[in-house]
Amino acid sequence: MDALQGFVTAVSERCALVVEEPISDLPDVAPALETFLEPARVLLRGGKRMRAQLLALGWSAAGGTPGAAAVHAGAALELFQAAALVHDDIIDNADTRRGHPSTHIHFARRSPGDPAAHASAAYGTHAAILLGDLLLVLSHREMRRATAHAPDPVVVDEIWDRMTAEVAVGQYLDVRGGIEGCGGDGSVAAMDRSLQVIRHKSARYSVEHPLVLGGALAGASPALRDALTAIGLPLGEAFQLRDDDLGVFGDPARTGKPAGDDLIEGKCTPLVILGLEMSTPDDAAFLRQSLGDRSLGPEAIERIRGFLRASGAVSRHEELIEGRRAEALTAIDTAPIPEDIRTSLRRVADTLTRRDT
Numbered sequence: 001m002d003a004l005q006g007f008v009t010a011v012s013e014r015c016a017l018v019v020e021e022p023i024s025d026l027p028d029v030a031p032a033l034e035t036f037l038e039p040a041r042v043l044l045r046g047g048k049r050m051r052a053q054l055l056a057l058g059w060s061a062a063g064g065t066p067g068a069a070a071v072h073a074g075a076a077l078e079l080f081q082a083a084a085l086v087h088d089d090i091i092d093n094a095d096t097r098r099g100h101p102s103t104h105i106h107f108a109r110r111s112p113g114d115p116a117a118h119a120s121a122a123y124g125t126h127a128a129i130l131l132g133d134l135l136l137v138l139s140h141r142e143m144r145r146a147t148a149h150a151p152d153p154v155v156v157d158e159i160w161d162r163m164t165a166e167v168a169v170g171q172y173l174d175v176r177g178g179i180e181g182c183g184g185d186g187s188v189a190a191m192d193r194s195l196q197v198i199r200h201k202s203a204r205y206s207v208e209h210p211l212v213l214g215g216a217l218a219g220a221s222p223a224l225r226d227a228l229t230a231i232g233l234p235l236g237e238a239f240q241l242r243d244d245d246l247g248v249f250g251d252p253a254r255t256g257k258p259a260g261d262d263l264i265e266g267k268c269t270p271l272v273i274l275g276l277e278m279s280t281p282d283d284a285a286f287l288r289q290s291l292g293d294r295s296l297g298p299e300a301i302e303r304i305r306g307f308l309r310a311s312g313a314v315s316r317h318e319e320l321i322e323g324r325r326a327e328a329l330t331a332i333d334t335a336p337i338p339e340d341i342r343t344s345l346r347r348v349a350d351t352l353t354r355r356d357t
Contacts, residue, residue, distance in 0.1 A: 004056055004344070007066050011052040011074035015044045018075055018138050035110070039103040040131055043082045046098045050352070051077040051210040057344055058214025058228055061337040066214075073146035073217055076139045076160075077210055083135035084167060086128050091175060092265050093294075099256035104128035140164075151219035159216055163209040170201025182268040182288070187277040194270050195237070202240040207352070208232030227335040231345065235328035239352040241321045244269040245314075246356065249305060254357045260301035266292025270320060274313035275304070283307040325353045 019040050023033050052074030056066045066074075088094075089102035096102055101109065108124025111117075143160055150156045174197045182190050211232040212225050220228070246255055247262030248271060255261075262269055272291065276284045287304055290296055308314050332345045 004053060007056045007070070007074070008049045008053060010071045011049055011078060012044075014071050014075040014142075015078050016041075018079060018142055019044055019135075021138065021141075022134065036127070036131060036134075039086075039106045039128075040082060040135060042100055042106075043085060043097070043103070044078065046100075047078065047081070049074070049078060051081060051206065054207060054210035054232075054348070055214035055217075057341055057348065058211040058216075058220070059218040060214075060344075061211075061228060061335070061341045062215045062218035062220035062224060063338070064218035069146045069149035069217060070214065072142050073213065076143035076146060077213075079135050079139035079142060080164065080167075083132045083139060084171075086132035086135065088171070090125055090128055090132075091171065094257070094261075094265065096257060102128075103131060107131075136164075146217060150217050152216070156213065156216045159209060159213050163205050163213070166200050167205050170197060170199075170205075173197045174201050177268050178266060178292075180268075182273055182276055182291070187273055190268065190273050191270060194268055194273055198237055198240045198244075198270070199233070202243070203233060203236030205236075207236030207239055224336060227331065227337070230331040231328050231335060234324040234331070235349055235352060238321045238324035238328065238349075241270060241317065241324070242353050242355060244271050245317060245321075248272075248308065249314075251356065256357075259298065260296060260304070263290060263301060263304060264292070264294055264296050271308070271313065271317045274316050275308045275311065278311040278313045278316065279307050280311070283311070321353055325349055 019037060022037065023030050026033065055074050055077060056070060059066045059070050085097060086103045089097055090104050094102050095105055100106075104124040104127070106124070107127040108120050111120035111123045113119055113123070147153045147156045147160075173193075177193055177197055180193070208229055209232070211228040212220075215225050215228050244262060244267070247257075247267065247269065248260055250257065250259075250261075252259050258264065262272070268291070272287070275287050279287065286300075287307075290300055290304060293300075328349055329346065332342055332349065335342070337345075
């Protein structure tokens with residue numbers, strides 16, 4: 001994995017350069033940009049570069065050695081991820097990200113006006129939206145640099161365009177689900193909606209598309225791209241399901257988010273739906289009334305954690321994760337890829353699904 005770590009370092013260095021490009025593009029407003037770009041610098045210094053690593057593995061699966069074009073593409077993915085996080089935190093009204101103030105909170109606290117005033121909160125939100133938009137522009141610019149070297153730029157562009165559009169649609173489905181809530185039409189329909197959000201908002205863009213994009217950049221055949229899809233989709237779903245588990249049971253010191261964050265934000269995740277279905281009527285009612293309660297305290301969160309475990313909801317949720325992980329491992333075993341890449345993908349499958357951050 002030493003070569004992969006070297007690639008990750010190169011992507012991180014590239015991100016640090018690209019995020020400064022607006023200053024050289026617009027030197028007359030450089031002082032304002034210094035302030036504007038600071039939260040982006042913080043975001044891009046963090047993270048595990050998972051999507052960039054998957055892109056490199058997809059590239060290597062096609063028999064190539066990731067070079068400059070792969071670094072550009074990896075940086076494009078990380079810049080896009082940073083943009084998505086900025087916008088996601090606004091939508092979720094999240095105060096922190098990776099142990100730091102989220103971008104809109106950062107800006108609100110540094111408002112040119114009174115930080116305690118309502119106008120400062122609006123300023124924070126507006127500035128964060130615009131920074132997210134700028135990061136999207138930078139990600140697309142960086143992807144163009146990668147595509148210039150691709151054997152079939154049309155295929156690469158189609159994958160990139162599908163990924164970026166799908167994230168927006170998935171985010172909309174998530175927002176709409178927050179209004180529709182978890183009940184009313186039965187747990188099966190609610191579960192189907194929740195899994196649909198997982199697939200379109202996170203699973204494909206986090207795992208499947210980076211793998212396939214890397215393969216396409218290296219000239220992978222349609223058959224190999226299909227094999228990478230067969231690995232990436234179930235693994236991406238398992239990854240997000242694990243993330244949902246951490247949204248309830250994660251340690252804030254490890255996740256960088258408050259305890260019970262998904263409960264506080266009112267997320268209608270598969271774990272929550274299982275809890276509503278499998279808990280006692282009293283516990284289910286308590287869970288339902290707790291969702292989205294931003295004053296939810298440690299005792300209430302511990303009570304919910306307790307009955308989610310006792311009801312069997314957590315065990316059933318683990319079965320959903322393990323089933324998808326097993327599907328991905330089977331696809332890894334049968335894919336027409338080099339053995340060293342097969343071994344690396346097995347390790348990645350464990351990392352993504354058996355983690356605490």
